[in-house]
Amino acid sequence: MSILNVMWASGAPFASTHKVHQQILSQAPASVPIETWLLQGHASECGVEVGKVREWGLTSARLKGRHFWRLTRPWMRYKLQSALKTSDVRVLLLDGLGVARALLPSIEALPHLRAVLIFHGSTRLNATDRALFQRFPASRLTVVAVSQTLATSLSQDLQRPVTTLRSAFDPVAFRSVLLTREQARARLGLPVDNTSVLGAVGRLVGGKGFGCLIDAFAAALHERPDLHLVIVGEGAARAELEARIDASGLRGKILLPGHVNDVAQLYRAFDWVAMPSLSEGLGLIMQEAVMAGVPVIASELDVFREQLGDAGWYAPVEDVAAWRDAIVRAFSGCAEAIAADQYRALAPDQAWQEFSQASRTLLS
Incomplete structure (x- = not known):
């Protein structure tokens, strides 16, 4: 079994997010392999150690399905799903709403996978997002917020339980x-x-x-x-x-x-x-x-x-x-x-x- 840490991007704007994920992953058993997927950016820009890294090189337009790229979303999801099928991953740590939109449709047909979705700040959820989350039972998708204040707001918006994991450091x-x-x-x-x-x-x-x-x-x-x-x-x-x-x-x-x-x-x-x-x-x-x-x-x-x-x-x-x-x-x-x-x-x-x-x- 391994853990997959999926991040939207690397670079200075995402430094605090990588730091939080690193702290969470530090609590995994030493015997469990950890791999990180960067949907955008390069491993050298992460700033922290996040395990073995695979760079996907996707653009924001492609990930969000803007304009022409809307037609390629099924192919992108197929590629992501194929990579997950050939891995030993059982738990996915997902970075926020953008990553959830990209990954959750790909893992829906993979019942052996469980996702932990971390929200680091307030975000705009639409009806499509709520419908996507509702397709996953609590046993397969745990929604987490980095503060009680954020968890309360998200829980009201999503109409599902949100776990508080207030980020902390040693x-x-x-x-x-x-x-x-x-x-x-x-x-x-x-x-x-x-x-x-x-x-x-x-x-x-x-x-x-x-x-x-x-x-x-x-x-x-x-x-x-x-x-x-x-x-x-x-x-x-x-x-x-x-x-x-x-x-x-x-x-x-x-x-x-x-x-x-x-x-x-x-x-x-x-x-x-x-x-x-x-x-x-x-x-x-x-x-x-x-x-x-x-x-x-x-x-x-x-x-x-x-x-x-x-x-x-x-x-x-x-x-x-x-x-x-x-x-x-x-x-x-x-x-x-x-x-x-x-x-x-x-x-x-x-x-x-x-x-x-x-x-x-x-x-x-």
């Missing part, structure tokens, strides 16, 4: 590779002295709320001119964010270093981490920052309160004035005490134990 292993404050700052090209730094990590896209963060930071500088802001990540909104920075005259105060492969090791470069997202399925950055001992300011989202409760520091989504006040207040308080409170609320040791047990159950 806190001991995570902390063992963290760089010191001085090392992390040197890696990011920051002063290694006592300069106050607000950090943020994520793709440079509208949904991450970095435009609001830049505006709020610019306003906060009137009261705290000593602050610096670093936003680590890359994406389509870079030009827009750079223009915002230039318009505020803050090129020397705000740094956009781009995508950094080892960003999970660098949290101690920051005094606080900001998460101004408009929405999130979970928000792994929150967990990573708190495990690194760095306190977090986050958008007022249910999924963030699910993790930090009253220990969290929150500001309304896209409310520049509220974010400015939160930044000023954060750098006027005791970051170490707040970080300790947030660590206790997140309870990463217990979360990892629960995640590990649940993952083993899903893969058994």
